[in-house]
Each structure stands twice: as structure tokens, then as C-alpha cells.
Amino acid sequence: xxxxxxxxxxxxxxxxxxxxxxxxPPGHSAHLIRDLVRxxxxxxxxxxxxxxxxxxxxxxxxxxxxxxxxxxxxxIHASRRIALGCAERVDFMAVTGMQQPDFRTISDFRKRxxxxxxxxxxxxxxxxxxxxxxxxxxxxxxxxxxxxxxxKHKAMSYGRMLQAEAALAEEVAGWLKAAAAADTADDAELxxxxxGDEMPAWVADKAAxxxxxxxxxxxxxAQAQAAATATTGAATTGESADxxxxxxxVPPPPATPSAVKAPKAKAQRNFTDPDSRIMKTKDxxxxxxxxxxxxxxxxxxxxxxxxxxxxxDQGQLTPLVDAIGANxxxxxxxxxxxxxxxxxxxxxALAERGIRAYVATGRQRHGQAAATGRGRxxxxxxxxxxxxxRRGGFKSRYRLRKQIVEPxxxxxxxxxxxxxxxLRGLRQVEHEWALVCTAxxxxxxxxxxx
Numbered sequence: 001x002x003x004x005x006x007x008x009x010x011x012x013x014x015x016x017x018x019x020x021x022x023x024x025p026p027g028h029s030a031h032l033i034r035d036l037v038r039x040x041x042x043x044x045x046x047x048x049x050x051x052x053x054x055x056x057x058x059x060x061x062x063x064x065x066x067x068x069x070x071x072x073x074x075x076i077h078a079s080r081r082i083a084l085g086c087a088e089r090v091d092f093m094a095v096t097g098m099q100q101p102d103f104r105t106i107s108d109f110r111k112r113x114x115x116x117x118x119x120x121x122x123x124x125x126x127x128x129x130x131x132x133x134x135x136x137x138x139x140x141x142x143x144x145x146x147x148x149x150x151x152k153h154k155a156m157s158y159g160r161m162l163q164a165e166a167a168l169a170e171e172v173a174g175w176l177k178a179a180a181a182a183d184t185a186d187d188a189e190l191x192x193x194x195x196g197d198e199m200p201a202w203v204a205d206k207a208a209x210x211x212x213x214x215x216x217x218x219x220x221x222a223q224a225q226a227a228a229t230a231t232t233g234a235a236t237t238g239e240s241a242d243x244x245x246x247x248x249x250v251p252p253p254p255a256t257p258s259a260v261k262a263p264k265a266k267a268q269r270n271f272t273d274p275d276s277r278i279m280k281t282k283d284x285x286x287x288x289x290x291x292x293x294x295x296x297x298x299x300x301x302x303x304x305x306x307x308x309x310x311x312x313d314q315g316q317l318t319p320l321v322d323a324i325g326a327n328x329x330x331x332x333x334x335x336x337x338x339x340x341x342x343x344x345x346x347x348x349a350l351a352e353r354g355i356r357a358y359v360a361t362g363r364q365r366h367g368q369a370a371a372t373g374r375g376r377x378x379x380x381x382x383x384x385x386x387x388x389x390r391r392g393g394f395k396s397r398y399r400l401r402k403q404i405v406e407p408x409x410x411x412x413x414x415x416x417x418x419x420x421x422x423l424r425g426l427r428q429v430e431h432e433w434a435l436v437c438t439a440x441x442x443x444x445x446x447x448x449x450x
Contacts, residue, residue: 020093020094020097020098021094023090023091023093023094024090024091024094027450028091028094028450029070029073029074029091029443029446029447029450030070030091030092030094030095031094032445032446032449032450033066033069033070033073033095033442033446034066034070034094034095036127036442036445036446037062037065037066037069038062038066040123040127041065041120041123041124042123043061043062043065043116045113045116045119046061046065046113046116046117047061047062049061049112049113049116059099059101059105059109061109061113063095063096063097063099064101064105064106064109065113065117065120066095067082067086067092067095067096067101067106068082068106068109068110068117068435069120069435069438069439069442070091070092070095071085071092072416072418072435072436072438072439073416073439073440073442073443073446074091074416075415075416075417075418077417077418077422078422079103079104079106079107079110080103082103082106083100083101083102083103083106086099086100086101087100111423114423114428114431114432114435115431117431117434117435117438118430118431118432118434118435118438119434120438121305121327121434121435121437121438121441122327124438124441124442124445125301125302125303125327125328125441127445128299128301128441128444128445129328131445131448131449133296133298133299133301133444133445133448134296134298134299134301134303134328135296135297135298136296136303136324136328136330136331136332136333137297137298137332137333137334138296138297138332138333138334138335138336138397138400138404139294139295139296139297139303139324139332139334139335139336139404140294140295140297140335140336140337140400140401140404140405141292141293141294141295141316141317141320141321141335141336141337141341141405142292142293142295142313142337142338142401142405142406142409143290143291143292143293143313143316143340144290144291144293144409144413145279145280145281145286145288145289145290145291145311146288146289146291146413146418146419146420146421146433147286147287147288147419147420147421148270148273148276148286148287148288148289148420148421148424148429149272149273149420149421149422149423149424150270150272150273150276150287150424151272151287152270152278152285152286152287154270154271154272154287155268155269155270155271155278155287156213156216156268156269156271157265157266157267157268158217158220158262158263158264158265158266158267158268158269159265159266161213161216161217161220162217162265164213165210165213165214165217168206168209168210168213169210171206172206172207172210175206212271216269216271216274219269219274220263220267220269221262221263223263223267224262224263224264224267270287272424273287273424273425275309275424275425275426275429276288276289276309276424277289277309277310277311279311280311288421289307289308289309289421289426289429289433290307290308290309290310290311290312290313290316291305291306291307291433292305292306292307292308292313292316292320293305293306293405293408293409293437294320294321294323294324294332294405295404295405295408296332296404297400297404299444299448300404300407300408300411300444301441301444302408302437302440302441303324303327303328303332304320304321304323304324304327305320305323305433305434305437306319306320306323306430307426307429307430307433309426312340313337313338313340313341314340314341314342314343314346316341317337317341317346317349317350318346318349321335321349321350321353321355331353331354331355332355333355333356334355334356334357334358334397335350335355335356335357335358335359336357336358336359336397336398336400336401336404337357337358337359337360337401338359338360338401339359339360339361339362339363341359342359342360342361342382342385344379344380344381344382346359347359347379347381347382347385348381351381357385358385358388358389358392358396358397358398358401359385359398360389360398361382361385361386361389362386408440411440412436412440416439416440418436421433
């Protein structure tokens with residue numbers, strides 16, 4: 001007896017067109033994010049960029065904003081992949097209403113409104129607070145290194161620049177001399193009005209590389225000169241080392257350019273993204289940035305974010321803590337952070353703000369209850385923090401740090417695949433990181449509302 005199957009006819013025409021709500025089941029994050037952007041977010045900063053009717057009507061900015069936030073929340077960041085999703089994925093169609101902006105339109109929209117898009121972080125955080133997802137009882141701080149849109153092999157140290165500049169200059173000069181001799185010979189053989197006198201392409205390429213090296217070398221020298229000027233600034237204002245005025249003292253003459261120290265030989269500059277830096281990770285060295293996040297212990301909501309081109313976390317604690325208060329209107333009761341944030345000044349700043357701190361004073365070792373290792377720093381607050389962590393042992397509140405902030409970085413980098421920035425330049429990348437943090441909070445919010 002033959003088995004009966006359901007009828008399958010892909011060429012059958014539908015009598016009535018379906019609604020986009022039929023493509024994706026109710027309660028799906030595509031519907032929730034689309035409606036949140038359309039009804040709950042103030043997009044005035046983006047809409048004001050379209051003051052008059054001119055040319056072909058653009059895609060609606062609200063739809064484009066919802067598309068970007070939904071795509072980022074689903075781990076799709078590249079404009080070409082977002083455009084492909086608009087053509088192939090029904091959840092994307094539920095956001096766009098079947099519209100299909102191309103990748104260039106998506107990319108240009110993101111670049112044009114990047115600052116305004118990053119500003120949506122505070123609004124989304126406010127929605128999370130209204131939903132009861134932000135408690136600010138315990139907030140954990142941490143940083144993660146993320147690759148820049150540049151290769152570490154496109155960076156060169158100042159010492160290498162000095163060597164390469166001399167070698168390339170000599171090589172280019174020899175080629176130019178040989179090219180001139182060849183031109184003279186060609187003119188004698190072919191005539192002055194005949195072709196054959198163009199400079200070879202390989203000469204132009206080497207000359208362009210020499211120009212780029214010289215520009216990077218000049219930038220490093222300018223940074224070194226600015227640093228030297230800053231350190232001698234106090235002396236030129238007529239103040240002593242302790243800040244007191246030196247009555248009657250003649251200020252020393254300003255440093256001449258020849259007296260300014262050259263950059264260190266190991267100082268590096270990347271030709272693709274000069275703002276990025278070589279940073280050490282557990283898997284080796286990368287060309288990247290140090291992305292910062294302060295995560296609330298309630299539902300792993302990011303309450304503050306930051307980004308720096310420095311591999312050290314120590315200077316990021318105070319800005320992150322102050323950003324928590326600015327973003328939420330109140331301050332966290334407890335803060336935990338690893339040893340990278342530990343310093344006497346940071347612990348004093350937390351005490352001034354009335355925050356109970358749990359900051360590791362040394363590297364945590366396997367099987368150790370808390371990072372309480374001895375360090376070179378022996379200030380009173382460091383000693384008190386070391387005693388607090390040791391007294392708490394395995395039950396110390398410091399143990400919450402790993403289970404709060406590190407899973408967030410895992411969700412962003414592993415679950416959503418954000419392992420490299422798409423944009424270049426410190427300011428651009430800072431806004432892009434804000435967009436990533438906004439999408440993370442949106443994903444948490446839609447899961448709570450579903």
C-alpha cells in the first residue's frame with residue numbers, strides 16, 4: 001500500500017498575499033526589536049539629518065535602525081551579510097517589511113549615523129531598567145581585547161622605519177637613475193615624441209611605500225615631541241617640582257627641536273589603522289583595541305562601556321564607574337574587578353564615591369580563593385583590600401566577577417561572533433563598540449519580554 005504524503009507544489013500561486021507577521025511566530029525577537037525601536041526609542045538625532053524632500057526617497061531611518069540593531073543582536077555585523085539576510089531570511093523580512101536595502105546603503109547609513117546610533121545605548125539601558133533587569137547591587141568590570149580592522153603585520157617600529165627609509169631611499173634613487181638613463185637611451189633610439197618614457201610601475205610602488213613610511217615616522221616623532229613638551233611644561237611656567245612658584249627664578253628656555261628626544265626604537269605605528277595598538281592576549285599578540293564593560297549582576301546588562309587604545313585597564317576604572325552614574329542616575333553599591341584595575345588611586349576613588357570594592361591585588365592562581373598576591377604596591381588601601389579578600393576566602397564577593405562579566409564577553413565574541421571591529425580609528429571604533437553593547441542589552445531585554 002502506497003504511503004500518502006502532504007501535497008507539495010512550489011509553483012502554486014497564493015490567492016491572498018500573506019502578512020509579514022505570518023512569517024515569524026509571535027513573540028519572536030524580530031517583532032520585539034522592531035516594535036521597541038519604532039515605539040520606545042527617540043530617533044530625533046537620526047531623523048533630523050533628513051531636513052527636506054530631495055531626490056529618491058530614502059529607506060525609513062527607523063526601519064534601518066531596527067535592522068541594524070536586530071542584525072547585531074543576531075550576530076550579523078557585516079553590511080553584505082545583513083543585506084543577504086534581508087533577501088533570504090524571514091526574520092529580517094519581518095523587521096524590514098520585505099524591503100531589501102543593498103549593502104552599500106546599509107554601510108553608508110551606519111557610517112552617517114554612527115554617533116547617534118551609539119547614543120541609543122542609554123535609551124535601551126533605560127528600557128532595561130523599566131523592565132526591572134538592572135539592580136546595581138553588584139557590578140563587575142572587565143576589559144577584553146578585540147582585533148582592529150588592521151593586520152599586525154602592517155605595523156612597523158620606529159627603528160625599522162629608520163632602516164627601511166634609508167634602504168628604500170637608496171633603492172628608489174638607484175631605480176630613478178636607471179629609469180632616467182633608460183629614458184635617455186629610448187629617446188635616442190625611438191625619438192623624443194615616441195612612447196617608452198613612462199616610469200615603471202614598480203618604481204612608483206616603492207616610492208609610495210617610502211612616502212608612507214616617512215609619514216608614519218613623522219607622526220611618531222610628533223608624538224614624542226608632544227610628550228617631551230608636556231613633561232617640560234611645568235618647568236617653563238616658572239614652578240618648582242612641588243608645584244610652588246619660584247620667585248625671581250628665570251624660567252629655562254623652551255626646548256629646541258634638536259633637543260627633543262626621538263621616539264623609542266620599539267614604538268610602533270600601524271599603516272592601516274594608526275590608532276590601534278599591538279596588544280597581548282592569552283592566545284598571543286593582536287593588533288586591536290581594549291574594549292571595556294561594566295556589567296550589572298542581575299541579568300548581565302551592560303550599564304557602562306568604554307574603549308581605549310591602551311593595553312592597561314588601570315586608567316579605565318574611574319571613567320567606567322562615573323559612566324554608571326551618568327547612564328542610570330544612581331551608583332552601584334558594590335564593584336568587583338580584576339588586578340588590572342588595582343591601584344591606590346583607584347581604590348581611593350571608589351571609597352570617595354561610597355562604593356564597596358572587591359578588586360584583586362594580585363594575579364589569581366589556580367585553587368586560590370581570591371587574588372590576594374603580594375605586589376610591589378603597599379599603600380594603606382591596597383593592604384586593606386588584600387585583607388578583605390583574604391578574610392572573605394572562597395565566599396568573598398569577588399567570586400561574582402567571573403560569573404557576571406566574563407560570560408557577557410563570551411556571548412558577544414563567541415555566540416554573536418563579534419571578534420573584529422569593522423571600522424577604523426579610535427572614535428569610530430568607540431561608537432561601534434557602543435552599538436555592540438546596545439545590541440547585547442536589546443537581546444537580554446527581548447528575552448525577558450518574550
